[in-house]
Amino acid sequence: MLPGLLVLALTVAGACLAQTMRGDTPPLQWGPFLHLPGVVDLSSARRDGSLTVAAGGQLFLLQPSGTLLSFARGPGGYATSPGAEAYLALAHRRRVPGAHCAFRRDDLYALEVARPGVVVVDASGQARPFAALPASTFPNGIAFDEVGRFGHRLLVTAAVAGATNLYAIDCRGRVRTIAQQAPRVEGGIAVAPRSFGRYGGQLIAPDEIGGVIVAIDARGRASTVIMSGLASGGDIGVESAGFVPARFGPRGAAFLADRGTPGNPHPGTDSILRLAGEALVGAGVRSGDLLVATEGGADTIAVRCRRACTVRRIADGPAVAHAEGHIVFARGR
Numbered sequence: 001m002l003p004g005l006l007v008l009a010l011t012v013a014g015a016c017l018a019q020t021m022r023g024d025t026p027p028l029q030w031g032p033f034l035h036l037p038g039v040v041d042l043s044s045a046r047r048d049g050s051l052t053v054a055a056g057g058q059l060f061l062l063q064p065s066g067t068l069l070s071f072a073r074g075p076g077g078y079a080t081s082p083g084a085e086a087y088l089a090l091a092h093r094r095r096v097p098g099a100h101c102a103f104r105r106d107d108l109y110a111l112e113v114a115r116p117g118v119v120v121v122d123a124s125g126q127a128r129p130f131a132a133l134p135a136s137t138f139p140n141g142i143a144f145d146e147v148g149r150f151g152h153r154l155l156v157t158a159a160v161a162g163a164t165n166l167y168a169i170d171c172r173g174r175v176r177t178i179a180q181q182a183p184r185v186e187g188g189i190a191v192a193p194r195s196f197g198r199y200g201g202q203l204i205a206p207d208e209i210g211g212v213i214v215a216i217d218a219r220g221r222a223s224t225v226i227m228s229g230l231a232s233g234g235d236i237g238v239e240s241a242g243f244v245p246a247r248f249g250p251r252g253a254a255f256l257a258d259r260g261t262p263g264n265p266h267p268g269t270d271s272i273l274r275l276a277g278e279a280l281v282g283a284g285v286r287s288g289d290l291l292v293a294t295e296g297g298a299d300t301i302a303v304r305c306r307r308a309c310t311v312r313r314i315a316d317g318p319a320v321a322h323a324e325g326h327i328v329f330a331r332g333r
Contacts, residue, residue, distance in 0.1 A: 033066075042062070078119065105123075112129075113138065140157055141205060143189045147192070165180050183207060188326035189205040199309075211229075245331065248286075253275060254274065256272070256328075275300075294323065295324070
């Protein structure tokens with residue numbers, strides 16, 4: 001055991017839960033990178049290295065240079081309610097078994113909350129409705145299955161009467177229900193890489209109320225991955241998540257939306273937050289690790305699952321931060 005490192009391991013309902021805390025290493029600090037009113041989510045990197053950003057009901061492209069460009073404007077472009085939590089998922093070129101079609105690289109998929117469903121925005125900025133969800137649902141999470149356990153489909157979680165439905169959507173917009181009445185989750189959901197222990201290929205999602213990280217497999221079975229050890233509750237607990245990609249190194253960075261929310265105990269800074277790759281690597285974060293941040297304050301843990309799962313507190317955000325959506329990564333050049 002390293003000096004100053006305390007490990008507590010528990011077993012609850014068959015799941016191995018481990019909590020690890022560094023006692024002598026101060027956490028990293030998320031820092032404001034770019035002021036952007038209404039910012040609510042970012043996507044993974046496009047072919048050219050830029051990140052797609054949702055803010056104020058519109059889309060932007062954040063280039064590797066740090067320049068922010070408008071995207072999907074004008075006739076046929078994209079717009080939604082400025083207050084909507086229109087979380088994003090970026091497609092890679094993937095064929096869907098049995099669907100006789102493929103998702104196209106750099107097409108962007110965004111949640112539509114007012115009329116539950118998903119909108120697709122192609123690489124040229126043209127938008128159209130893609131899939132409809134039941135009217136009684138509230139979409140609150142979106143991610144692509146890059147591993148294949150869900151057939152390389154688009155995954156969407158939706159709140160229903162205090163629980164969660166999980167839907168898998170193929171490249172023609174056809175919706176299949178994977179799970180009903182699953183545990184409550186929302187926010188930056190993501191599919192775990194194969195290296196993530198027994199949860200490889202499963203959907204990983206945070207529950208801000210209970211403070212736990214939940215896994216849902218392709219048969220709709222849910223389990224607890226780990227207790228976050230962070231504050232819990234509405235607008236406070238774990239909200240944002242993302243897996244560190246392969247070949248991530250010191251030249252890269254992690255990004256997180258800090259949405260301005262006037263009147264909230266965590267009113268936010270209306271900015272994109274950043275953690276430098278050099279600092280993350282220096283803190284022991286590696287490809288395949290899961291980063292999870294709280295909505296209130298952007299307090300951040302790194303989760304690593306092999307034979308067992310461990311969690312370490314690695315970063316804090318501004319105390320006023322109101323984190324939303326995914327944690328995304330740029331590899332750098």
